[in-house]
Amino acid sequence: MKKLKSAREIxxxxxxEDAGCSREYHTGSWRNFRPIHxxxxxxxxxxCWIYCPDGCVQVKDGKVVEFDLxxxxGCGICAEECPAKGKAITMVPEEKKE
Ligand code: SF4
Ligand code: SF4
Incomplete structure (x- = not known):
């Protein structure tokens, strides 16, 4: 049986290489669902601002103003965690966004 490598061997x-380089990766280009606020x-x-793993929720003066698409x-974490009655975020398939 093949011996598995330890974490130190991988x-x-x-x-x-550069701080903030993740700004170059527009992960929105492969999104299947988009949040509608x-x-x-x-x-x-x-x-939603706290939970979004990509820092997409834009806040101004303590209020959600937009989602940086x-x-x-499109992970949907924001919609899942939104505690507002009836949910204030709905995930919509990209092809139905209009
Ligand atoms: S779906 Fe919501 S939580 Fe996920 S990346 Fe988009 S804004 Fe952030
Ligand atoms: S109510 Fe929902 S959409 Fe509004 S800030 Fe809270 S989590 Fe975000």
Missing amino acids: PIGTAI DKEKCVNCLT KYCK
Whole structure:
């Protein structure tokens, strides 16, 4: 039976050469679903801002103003965690976004 490698034996697979280089990776280009924000239902608790793994939720003066779709990969975490009654974020298939 083949012996598995330890973590120390596995080569390093990536390197971050410049701080902030993730800005170059527009993960929104492969999104299947996009979040649609309902300002009427939103209570501006900022839970979505805290949970979004890509920092897409844009906040101004304590209120959600938009979702940066250049980086939103459509994971739906924001919609799942939104505590607003009736949910203030709905995930919609890209082909039905109109
Ligand atoms: S989690 Fe929902 S209610 Fe809270 S700020 Fe985001 S959209 Fe609004
Ligand atoms: S769908 Fe995912 S990546 Fe997009 S705004 Fe919500 S939490 Fe962020």
